[in-house]
Amino acid sequence: xxxxxxxxxxxxxxxxxxxxxxxxxxxxxxxxxxxxxxxxxxxxxxxxxxxxxxxxxxxxxxxxxxxxxxxxxxxxxxxxxxxxxxxxxxxxxxxxxxxxxxxxxxxxxxxxxxxxxxxxxxxxxxxxxxxxxxxxxxxxxxxxxxxxxxxxxxxxxxxxxxxxxxxxxxxxxxxxxxxxxxxxxxxxxxxxxxxxxxxxxxxxxxxxxxxxxxxxxxxxxxxxxxxxxxxxxxxxxxxxxxxxxxxxxxxxxxxxxxxxxxxxxxxxxxxxxxxxxxxxxxxxxxxxxxxxxxxxxxxxxxxxxxxxxxxxxxxxxxxxxxxxxxxxxxxxxxxxxxxxxxxxxxxxxxxxxxxxxxxxxxxxxxxxxxxxxxxxxxxxxxxxxxxxxxxxxxxxxxxxxxxxxxxxxxx
Amino acid sequence: xxxxxxxxxxxxxxxxxxxxxxxxxxxxxxxxxxxxxxxxxxxxxxxxxxxxxxxxxxxxxxxxxxxxxxxxxxxxxxxxxxxxxxxxxxxxxxxxxxxxxxxxxxxxxxxxxxxxxxxxxxxxxxxxxxxxxxxxxxxxxxxxxxxxxxxxxxxxxxxxxxxxxxxxxxxxxxxxxxxxxxxxxxxxxxxxxxxxxxxxxxxxxxxxxxxxxxxxxxxxxxxxxxxxxxxxxxxxxxxxxxxxxxxxxxxxxxxxxxxxxxxxxxxxxxxxxxxxxxxxxxxxxxxxxxxxxxxxxxxxxxxxxxxxxxxxxxxxxxxxxxxxxxxxxxxxxxxxxxxxxxxxxxxxxxxxxxxxxxxxxxxxxxxxxxxxxxxxxxxxxxxxxxxxxxxxxxxxxxxxxxxxxxxxxxx
Numbered sequence: 001x002x003x004x005x006x007x008x009x010x011x012x013x014x015x016x017x018x019x020x021x022x023x024x025x026x027x028x029x030x031x032x033x034x035x036x037x038x039x040x041x042x043x044x045x046x047x048x049x050x051x052x053x054x055x056x057x058x059x060x061x062x063x064x065x066x067x068x069x070x071x072x073x074x075x076x077x078x079x080x081x082x083x084x085x086x087x088x089x090x091x092x093x094x095x096x097x098x099x100x101x102x103x104x105x106x107x108x109x110x111x112x113x114x115x116x117x118x119x120x121x122x123x124x125x126x127x128x129x130x131x132x133x134x135x136x137x138x139x140x141x142x143x144x145x146x147x148x149x150x151x152x153x154x155x156x157x158x159x160x161x162x163x164x165x166x167x168x169x170x171x172x173x174x175x176x177x178x179x180x181x182x183x184x185x186x187x188x189x190x191x192x193x194x195x196x197x198x199x200x201x202x203x204x205x206x207x208x209x210x211x212x213x214x215x216x217x218x219x220x221x222x223x224x225x226x227x228x229x230x231x232x233x234x235x236x237x238x239x240x241x242x243x244x245x246x247x248x249x250x251x252x253x254x255x256x257x258x259x260x261x262x263x264x265x266x267x268x269x270x271x272x273x274x275x276x277x278x279x280x281x282x283x284x285x286x287x288x289x290x291x292x293x294x295x296x297x298x299x300x301x302x303x304x305x306x307x308x309x310x311x312x313x314x315x316x317x318x319x320x321x322x323x324x325x326x327x328x329x330x331x332x333x334x335x336x337x338x339x340x341x342x343x344x345x346x347x348x349x350x351x352x353x354x355x356x357x358x359x360x361x362x363x364x365x366x367x368x369x370x371x372x373x374x375x376x377x378x379x380x381x382x383x384x385x386x387x388x389x390x391x392x393x394x395x396x397x398x399x400x401x402x403x404x405x406x407x408x409x410x411x
Numbered sequence: 412x413x414x415x416x417x418x419x420x421x422x423x424x425x426x427x428x429x430x431x432x433x434x435x436x437x438x439x440x441x442x443x444x445x446x447x448x449x450x451x452x453x454x455x456x457x458x459x460x461x462x463x464x465x466x467x468x469x470x471x472x473x474x475x476x477x478x479x480x481x482x483x484x485x486x487x488x489x490x491x492x493x494x495x496x497x498x499x500x501x502x503x504x505x506x507x508x509x510x511x512x513x514x515x516x517x518x519x520x521x522x523x524x525x526x527x528x529x530x531x532x533x534x535x536x537x538x539x540x541x542x543x544x545x546x547x548x549x550x551x552x553x554x555x556x557x558x559x560x561x562x563x564x565x566x567x568x569x570x571x572x573x574x575x576x577x578x579x580x581x582x583x584x585x586x587x588x589x590x591x592x593x594x595x596x597x598x599x600x601x602x603x604x605x606x607x608x609x610x611x612x613x614x615x616x617x618x619x620x621x622x623x624x625x626x627x628x629x630x631x632x633x634x635x636x637x638x639x640x641x642x643x644x645x646x647x648x649x650x651x652x653x654x655x656x657x658x659x660x661x662x663x664x665x666x667x668x669x670x671x672x673x674x675x676x677x678x679x680x681x682x683x684x685x686x687x688x689x690x691x692x693x694x695x696x697x698x699x700x701x702x703x704x705x706x707x708x709x710x711x712x713x714x715x716x717x718x719x720x721x722x723x724x725x726x727x728x729x730x731x732x733x734x735x736x737x738x739x740x741x742x743x744x745x746x747x748x749x750x751x752x753x754x755x756x757x758x759x760x761x762x763x764x765x766x767x768x769x770x771x772x773x774x775x776x777x778x779x780x781x782x783x784x785x786x787x788x789x790x791x792x793x794x795x796x797x798x799x800x801x802x803x804x805x806x807x808x809x810x811x812x813x814x815x816x817x818x819x820x821x822x
Binding site: 069 | 430472482483510
């Protein structure tokens with residue numbers, strides 16, 4: 001029988017009523033003739049409660065025990081979902097990570113999936129089981145301990161099952177009805193996309209469009225899993241939501257797929273750095289070791305053997321960056337006059353696979369911002385993305401201006 | 412190293428603070444040089460919440476899914492306890508039932524323990540682990556599904572571990588500080604017993620002194636596990652609580668160890684039953700099939716080929732008993748004029764291994780009740796117990812009179 005993977009997040013299974021609603025969605029697919037693997041998260045709030053207890057008990061906790069505790073929420077939902085399906089006369093059973101077994105690395109609290117054997121579960125499908133309800137976010141280490149995959153790990157679980165079982169599609173049910181050209185709270189012209197390429201989704205996800213976890217999209221891209229994002233709170237049909245798929249599956253698309261933003265960016269400038277071969281490594285090596293996620297980097301033209309080096313990083317990592325730079329300066333590894341941090345900036349990006357074959361996209365972006373009198377502080381580009389750092393107060397205006405300029409409201 | 416098993420019930424681990432208090436108790440034993448296996452229940456209220464969800468989802472639930480859901484509470488406590496011990500620099504880790512693995516039958520929701528392999532855990536003790544924190548109440552079936560042992564199964568888990576690992580003692584921490592000669596709420600002369608024999612404890616437990624689950628006492632008796640019941644809310648030393656042990660370990664004891672009572676008994680009389688060989692089987696067979704737990708049975712002297720048959724059963728099973736009897740009468744299997752149910756009775760029992768070697772104990776009991784003007788409705792006796800059914804309004808008076816008569820306040 002054809003197989004579907006369906007994933008329901010915490011808000012979609014946040015109460016017995018919501019579990020029932022999700023079960024009805026599953027029932028629709030079973031009625032169509034699909035066998036279904038359902039991945040469930042913990043009921044909303046449960047994982048946070050468990051994490052809170054662990055942190056209160058042991059701030060520098062043993063991650064193996066953290067995993068043993070926080071994985072329990074998903075087990076509860078999986079059992080309740082199986083019971084709900086059984087009440088609808090659908091043969092279903094729950095599977096905890098170790099029962100599959102979903103094998104992972106030993107990197108507790110942030111494990112990576114290594115293997116999902118399909119024999120056990122396929123045997124049960126062969127015996128008449130129609131729905132396997134799998135507790136998401138968890139697996140088992142080579143040492144036989146419970147592991148978790150890190151936040152959002154249920155999305156990754158879903159995609160990994162879809163890949164292992166060669167599912168026809170992986171439907172991610174969430175509290176939004178798809179991926180939009182931009183945040184509808186910022187632009188009322190935002191339009192839901194019917195399809196988006198994996199590469200575009202990756203850029204949008206990592207830029208703050210928090211619909212899907214980045215890892216799950218990477219995994220889907222690697223294994224060619226067709227991902228669909230859709231709402232568990234609305235009526236759905238075959239064409240609901242947004243399909244995240246390979247570029248080849250998208251016949252025609254706009255040059256720009258969407259406008260993303262992030263308000264948690266800070267701009268840090270090292271003023272008058274002694275310019276010499278290896279200076280970039282001397283700066284960004286220590287930052288990396290200090291756990292600072294550097295995103296954009298700009299180096300000014302050198303003058304009299306000195307230059308300004310500017311980079312962006314998440315706002316809450318600025319203090320760590322300053323400490324790392326001061327330490328390197330004290331050690332004599334680098335030399336600069338001043339470190340200036342500007343936390344009042346935002347990052348705006350346009351993303352689209354169509355950029356590859358279209359010239360002038362970046363120029364159009366800069367023109368649109370200029371027309372609104374918005375000054376650009378830093379620029380970076382990639383094959384399918386152009387990002388700029390601007391004053392945060394212009395963030396909404398910039399998103400709206402770019403959405404208009406690229407006519408994203410039109411399909 | 413010598414090994415102890417310590418078990419903490421739901422109220423003893425009902426909050427992070429209480430888990431910390433229990434961990435301190437464990438630390439005391441570790442400091443004395445013991446390796447410790449700790450059995451924990453779910454935080455108080457958690458299991459009831461989970462059971463409620465299961466019942467609401469599926470009244471006639473699949474017991475395999477019930478077990479998968481309700482076992483999760485213990486997993487949370489086990490992880491939190493391991494973390495708390497680690498914070499005290501005690502090498503500890505949690506074990507879920509399937510990790511041990513604690514092997515059980517497939518009788519879901521009421522499984523029996525079949526085997527506890529000791530190799531895995533002993534290897535960890537060998538590597539320096541001082542405390543193994545085991546999630547109580549749960550195991551794994553031959554099919555690889557999670558099982559639970561039924562209510563109070565954490566006591567049974569504790570005793571089974573003590574037997575498998577040949578522990579020096581099994582300490583059951585609970586919200587009372589030991590086993591009393593009778594309920595202190597009824598008699599202010601009630602005295603805590605230092606020691607009690609397994610057989611006595613079994614009679615007291617099944618009679619309503621709900622300190623230990625009957626199954627756990629049976630198991631302890633079979634394997635000679637020394638059980639100690641003590642409070643997790645008081646300071647303890649070597650002599651705290653009550654030791655439940657083999658008869659041989661008790662040098663001298665009172666003839667009567669305690670007075671137990673049960674107010675949930677009903678007396679049912681079948682009036683004028685046609686007396687013939689096999690009549691008892693014709694009555695009590697159908698009652699057993701209907702799930703009625705018959706306790707005491709009295710048959711009057713036969714007169715003119717007819718007799719009265721009286722039995723006691725829990726009050727909430729009277730309706731079921733009446734239905735079963737009516738059905739047998741309608742089928743022509745038995746014949747009686749009337750069925751009279753008296754739900755206004757109580758059962759009072761005196762229990763003591765000393766009765767075996769002392770005559771006149773029953774007579775002293777009847778005399779004490781007679782002196783208070785209390786009429787006895789039904790009597791049963793065993794080697795170490797005498798039970799009577801009386802009007803419920805005299806229950807407290809009877810308990811006090813018997814406690815006085817046998818001078819149970821004196822050690």
